[in-house]
Amino acid sequence: MTETHCELCQTEGGQVLVRARLWRIIDAGDPVFAGFTRVVWNAHVKEMTDLDSDSQARLIAIVLRVERVMRETLEPHKINLASLGNQVAHLHWHVIPRWEDDLAFPAPIWNAPAPGPDKATLAGLRSATVNSRLSDYHQALINEFQNET
Template identity: 45%
Template sequence: MAAACPLCAADGGRLVLRTPRWRLIHAEGAGFPAFYRLVWNAHVAEFSDLDRGERAELTEALALAEQLIREHLAPTKMNVASLGNMVPHLHWHLIARFEGDSHFPAPVWATAVREPDAAQLEGVRARLPALESAMRERMASAR
């Protein structure tokens, strides 16, 4: 474990699924109920630090997580990014975006352009248990 790395010390959100190499967590941000992170368990800063097999496994997990979010929530757009500027620990953000969200079409880290659609937020939240059940079932068996 790297000293002072929050993603080494803790899951980094509500754990959805843990495998020997990676974990999927729910990291809901204010106004973004379908905000997930796929975190590589070992302390690695960059994607290119992984070997070929590890990169393939992580890429497949990322693609499957995105696919399941799209199937269950039908977002307007998916934002998928590996930023990690604040935490030197490899992780990918998966954020389902909807036209009624507070920032759309700007990034979630930009200034809000409207009040979020409360009914839309609650509708998304209501579908998360089924999404996460599918994630646990399909992602665990796809390793």
């Protein structure tokens, strides 16, 4: 089921790293928060409770596997998991690597304050480091899910 007005039904939502029949994993392409990943349920549903219990368990398992691969390859200080859907009412999970020197830490990335010069410099250095690991992270995700259908 797709919706003509839904961004995640009409577009991929980012660079597709892994596609399965029921879900896809995308790189959100966030220039400030490198490594920001989304797990998107392919069919248009709004809430986790719109899925049957097997699909709910499958989706959460996928999100947790993405988190594990992220921890192993990007080595963030913390990982944020979020399923909001307020702006795009299509079931998807955000998997966001966080570091103590990122522009928003410890606040959520969506309401990051304007950084001071020191924080911006540190965040820029962190972003360069993370960007250098992104191809390894993407390949690790592809390897992790290569047998998924």
